[in-house]
Amino acid sequence: MATSQRIAPAEAPGTLPALTAGPHSKRLGVVAMVATFGGLLFGYDTGVINGALRPMTEELGLTPLTEGIVTSSLLFGAAAGAMAGGRLSDAWGRRKTILLLAVMFLTGALACVFAPNFGVMVLGRVVLGLAVGGASTVVPVFLAELAPYEIRGSLAGRNELMIVIGQLAAFAVNAVIGNLWGEYGGVWRVMLAVAALPAVALFVGMLRMPESPRWLLSKGRAADALEVLMTVRSPERAVAEMADVKHLADEEKVSRSSGWGALKNKWILRIVLVGIGLGVAQQLTGINSIMYYGQSVLVEAGFSSSAALIANIAPGVIAVVGGVIALRNMQTMNRRTTLLIGFALTTVCHFLIGAASILLPVGNGARPFVILFLVVAFVGSMQTFLNIAVWVMLSEIFPLHIRGFAIGVSVFCLWIANAFLGLFFPSLVAAVGITGTFFLFGIVGLAALVFIYTQVPETRGRTLEALEEDVTTGAIYLVHKK
Numbered sequence: 001m002a003t004s005q006r007i008a009p010a011e012a013p014g015t016l017p018a019l020t021a022g023p024h025s026k027r028l029g030v031v032a033m034v035a036t037f038g039g040l041l042f043g044y045d046t047g048v049i050n051g052a053l054r055p056m057t058e059e060l061g062l063t064p065l066t067e068g069i070v071t072s073s074l075l076f077g078a079a080a081g082a083m084a085g086g087r088l089s090d091a092w093g094r095r096k097t098i099l100l101l102a103v104m105f106l107t108g109a110l111a112c113v114f115a116p117n118f119g120v121m122v123l124g125r126v127v128l129g130l131a132v133g134g135a136s137t138v139v140p141v142f143l144a145e146l147a148p149y150e151i152r153g154s155l156a157g158r159n160e161l162m163i164v165i166g167q168l169a170a171f172a173v174n175a176v177i178g179n180l181w182g183e184y185g186g187v188w189r190v191m192l193a194v195a196a197l198p199a200v201a202l203f204v205g206m207l208r209m210p211e212s213p214r215w216l217l218s219k220g221r222a223a224d225a226l227e228v229l230m231t232v233r234s235p236e237r238a239v240a241e242m243a244d245v246k247h248l249a250d251e252e253k254v255s256r257s258s259g260w261g262a263l264k265n266k267w268i269l270r271i272v273l274v275g276i277g278l279g280v281a282q283q284l285t286g287i288n289s290i291m292y293y294g295q296s297v298l299v300e301a302g303f304s305s306s307a308a309l310i311a312n313i314a315p316g317v318i319a320v321v322g323g324v325i326a327l328r329n330m331q332t333m334n335r336r337t338t339l340l341i342g343f344a345l346t347t348v349c350h351f352l353i354g355a356a357s358i359l360l361p362v363g364n365g366a367r368p369f370v371i372l373f374l375v376v377a378f379v380g381s382m383q384t385f386l387n388i389a390v391w392v393m394l395s396e397i398f399p400l401h402i403r404g405f406a407i408g409v410s411v412f413c414l415w416i417a418n419a420f421l422g423l424f425f426p427s428l429v430a431a432v433g434i435t436g437t438f439f440l441f442g443i444v445g446l447a448a449l450v451f452i453y454t455q456v457p458e459t460r461g462r463t464l465e466a467l468e469e470d471v472t473t474g475a476i477y478l479v480h481k482k
Helices: 009-015 023-035 037-047 049-060 064-092 094-113 118-146 149-181 187-193 196-206 213-218 222-232 235-255 259-264 266-283 287-301 305-311 313-332 335-359 367-396 400-455 464-473
Strands: none
Touching: 023 037, 023 118, 023 149, 023 196, 023 222, 037 049, 037 094, 037 118, 037 149, 037 196, 049 064, 049 118, 049 149, 049 187, 064 094, 064 118, 064 400, 094 118, 094 187, 094 196, 118 149, 118 213, 118 367, 118 400, 149 187, 149 305, 149 313, 149 367, 149 464, 213 222, 213 235, 213 400, 222 235, 259 266, 259 400, 266 287, 266 367, 266 400, 266 464, 287 305, 287 367, 287 400, 305 313, 313 335, 313 367, 335 367, 335 400, 367 400
C-alpha cells in the first residue's frame, strides 16, 4: 500500500482513547520497576570500580596500564553487548534477552568477586560488560514499546534514573565498606559482591513479566500482542492502539528491509547517524570519567583518599536528584530544548573546572571544595538535561523493523567512546592535568551543541508509529525540528 493511501500514524494521538487509571496502569508500573533492575545493575557495576579500584590495585598488583584495562574491559564488553543485545532482542524477544542478561550479570559479578588475578578479573569484567551493554540497549526499547506515547519519556527515562541510583548505591557502599573495613584485605571483593542481589531480583522478576507487544506483532503474534496490551491499557485503548501498530507492521513485512539492508534508505541511514552522534556526544562530556575515576579526580583536586571516597557521594546524590527532575522534563520540555540546555551547562562547567584548577593551585585550601562544587554542578546538569533525554530519544527515534539493530549500533558507538575514555582518562589527567582535560571536554561540548542544533529532530508527544512514518520519509527533519 502506498504511503499516501494509508491513515498516517501521526493522526493517532488525536484518535486514541485517553489514558485512564486502574489495575492496568499499576501493572505497567510494576513491569517498568522490574525491567529497570537492569539499569540498577548497569549503574552499580559501572560505578563500583570508583572505590574498589584502589584496594584492588594493591592486592592484585595492578599498574596504571592494567588499572585502565580493568576499568575499560567492562566498557569494551559493553560495546559488543550493545550490538549483540540489539540483534538478539529483535530475533529472540525483549523479555528473553533481559532474562539472559540477568544470568550474565550474576555470572560476571561472581567471577570478579572470586578473581585470583588480573586475567580472571578482566574476564569477569568483560562478561559484566556484555550484560551492561545488552541492558543499555534492550531495557529502554522494552520500556518504550510498552509505554503509552503520553508518558513514554518518563517511563523509558526511569531506566536512566535507576542507572544513577545504582551508581549512587555503589558510591555509598564503597564509602561505608571502605571506611569501616578498609584496613582488611579483600574489601573490594565485598563491594563487587553486592551486585549479585539485584541480578537475582531481575531474573526472578522478569520470569513474570510480559513480552513487548510491538515485538510480538512484528513476529505475526497479533493475539499475544493484544493480550499483553490488555494488561497494561484500558480495553478500549488497547484495541485502538493495536490497530495502529498492526497497520504499520503489515506494511513493514512487504516493503521494508531490516538490519544493514535498511540503511539503503537515506532517511534511515540519517537517523542512525543521528543516534550514533547522540550516544558519542553524551560520552564525550566525560560524565563517566567522573563516575569511574571520581575519587582520583578529587584526590588530584586536593582531598585525602578517605575524604575523597566520602566526597564522591555528592556527585552520586546530585545525579539522582537530577534524574528525578529529568523525568519531569521529559513530560514538559521538548527533547531538543532539553539537550541544548544540557550541553550548554555542561560545557560551561568544563571550562569553569579547568579555570579553577589554574586560578587555585595545588595547596590552596579552597581548591578541593571549589572543584568538588563544580564537579557536582556538572553532574547535576548532565543528569537533569542530558542523560535521560539521550536514552529516551535512542529508544524512540528508530522504526520498529530496525529498532533493536539501530539502537545496538548507536549504543555500540556510545560504549566504544566510553571505553576509550575509561582506558585513557588516567593517562590524560597525568599528561595535561585537570586543567587541560576539562578544557578539552569543553571544546568537544561546543561541537556537540552545533550537532544537536543542526541535526537532531524533535520526538516528544507523538506515537512510535507516527515517528516512524516521518523518519522513513524524512518529514521529521522538516516539520518536527523546532
